[in-house]
Amino acid sequence: MKRRLFRYGFLVPAFLFLVSQAQAQKATNPVIYADVPDMSMVRVGDTYYMSSTTMHLSPGVPIMKSKDLVNWKLVNYAYDTLANVDALNLENGKSAYGKGSWASSLRYHKGTFYVSTFAQTTGKTYIYSTKNIERGPWKVSSFKPSFHDHSLFFDDDGRVYLVYGGGRLRLVELTADASGVKPGTTEQVIIENASAPSGANVGLPAEGSQLFKVAGKYYLFNITWPRGGMRTVVIHRADKITGPWEGRVALQDLGVAQGGLINTPKGEWFAYLFRDYGAVGRIPYLVPVKWKDNWPVLGVDGKVPGTLDLPASKGLIPGIVASDEFYYKKGRQALSLVWQWNHNPDNSLWSVTDRKGFLRLTTGRVDTSIYFARNMLTQRTVGPVCSGTTAIDVENMKDGDCAGLTLWSKQYGWVGVKAEGGAKYIVMVSGEKAAPEEVERVPLTQKKLYLKADADFTNRSDKGRFYYSLDGKTWTPLGAPIQMVYTLAHFMGYRFGLFNYATKEAGGYVDFDYFRIADKISPTK
Structure with a gap:
């Protein structure tokens, strides 16, 4: 009797495991x-x-x-x-x-x-x-x-x-x-x-x-x-x-x-x-x-x-969203299908061939804000959580230029670099209100910078957070979280965006080394 009970006691957990595995495969x-x-x-x-x-x-x-x-x-x-x-x-x-x-x-x-x-x-x-x-x-x-x-x-x-x-x-x-x-x-x-x-x-x-x-x-x-x-x-x-x-x-x-x-x-x-x-x-x-x-x-x-x-789903990466190292065949001025430009691009002002393995964005005019930044390159965010990281070379920015990584919609946020008065600063900007607000800045004394944006949609919490790193390993939070809000003004979900725009003089450029997306948020130090 004890042997039979033991056998049944073993079979029940095994059966439940098989059921859960079958459900997991749906x-x-x-x-x-x-x-x-x-x-x-x-x-x-x-x-x-x-x-x-x-x-x-x-x-x-x-x-x-x-x-x-x-x-x-x-x-x-x-x-x-x-x-x-x-x-x-x-x-x-x-x-x-x-x-x-x-x-x-x-x-x-x-x-x-x-x-x-x-x-x-x-x-x-x-x-x-x-x-x-x-x-x-x-x-x-x-x-x-x-x-x-x-x-x-x-x-x-x-x-x-x-x-x-x-x-x-x-x-x-x-x-x-x-x-x-x-x-x-x-x-x-x-x-x-x-x-x-x-x-x-x-x-x-x-x-x-x-x-x-x-x-x-x-x-x-x-x-x-x-x-x-x-x-x-x-x-x-x-x-x-x-x-x-x-x-x-x-x-x-x-x-x-x-x-x-x-x-x-x-x-x-x-x-x-x-x-x-x-x-x-x-x-x-x-x-x-x-x-x-x-x-x-x-x-x-x-x-x-x-x-x-x-x-069962195998995940949305790389079918719907994907990382990109920006290595493309010589002479192929094209991008992965996961990318879309925010409005029509000016094709003379972006390149994946000018510098091998980099996306170059060059400013072609002076703009008042990121809202009118030409050639912002975007792709979807995904739920319940996701994270986007990039590395950017800012050596050739002109005074007044702004470049970086954004969580983009009507009420946006971004982390990146401002060139100002002969110096460069790492900044986090919130566009949650009618007038964008620079929430925090720190001086930047090197030409390469790593940027990260996390999006948390769990239970519609809809929080966006921003980070920077000087070495690509240790991440420091910057500014404050944004409350992401779906608005009829844009009529679409938040997107990751890579951008560069000028506020004083056209002609500056930045080089993005890569963009990497993950369907998880990693803890930061």
Whole structure:
């Protein structure tokens, strides 16, 4: 009896260990703990592709690839620059913060990939197309007006449409190649009040349209936001694209909403959605879908599950964010796909070839603040915590120059170097208030300096902290933590940024030796 009890006593912990190991090998929500909003997704064979919003950044409309819906890698962008206008170039006091291109629609039709987007900044709708989504080249068509939150849709009869709008949803037909509005077409309202299923007390009218056709029926996904409630998924269904449409609330949990449908080669269905999650940004979730009475039923008992029957994440490094030693092949003036410029760059003022193994940023004009610094190089932060480090050679800064590492959004902070009165200082600057404040400075007497920024998004604490080192080993905190805040002014999660700008005279430059990102925060001495 004792021997049998011992045996059972041994088996129970072993069984629990195996269960925990099996759970650890499953995917968890959020599937991407980083700012990847307004996703649109297609599957081609056994490969998934996803586009997202990055607004005022260049290049824009990132394309990501996955084999399992969980582990994603950046493979391309739909465009290098959206348009050559002052607001996108950060010129003449204009900017496109929070604007640029918004929610894209990704489709695959008869061997061609299509990515559509729209921009308030230019008042246009853009259709990008390519046979090879990972390598291009892309063909672009643009036309007015800017169709808000539209869904590109290729119907079985060869006709092509956009569904767009907020609350009152409209349909407009495009040409067969989706290059513009079909001549002579008349747009029509297909749903008078798409917010109605979520109740009468609506704060955000139904928008973010994504249209699908499954087994001969049309399904239109939208997000709405009842006052005093949470972001909500509303789905409408119809037998004809022109209607009549019937709608229902499909998911109301955790504020996870806005997205669409995707299926696996095995016939499993998921909804891809996202959640507003503080300063890290808008983060993607997957929700299992079952079909009942020809309606997609989202979630598990109406809830967003914490685990998914999909492979576990291998982490976001290096697929979504990555370190960079700035060693590039000779003559290749290009950067890793994880990088995006804050607005359109001036390509004559940056280089990864002038000094091997370094990113050189040269000032080309005088600016009043970091807010208008041309050629700030950025990439996402990731949650729940992350850390970015860099080393910078400041020998060739001019008087009045400012250069360094920032946690970038409307309410930013940065650590770096100011050249002032023939001397250089290590400074931490807070941009939490309307006027930036230099919180602390210490003299710098050497040409190379190491900088570090930590971002802590745990439980939406959203704290940013800054450090410097003279040898790359011993780190000293500088200034004060910043409270990172997601704002509609920038409409995106915080990003790491490398920058250099002049306040007195153009022509100075700095060399960044590397940028290294980690999904943990190391203790400092």
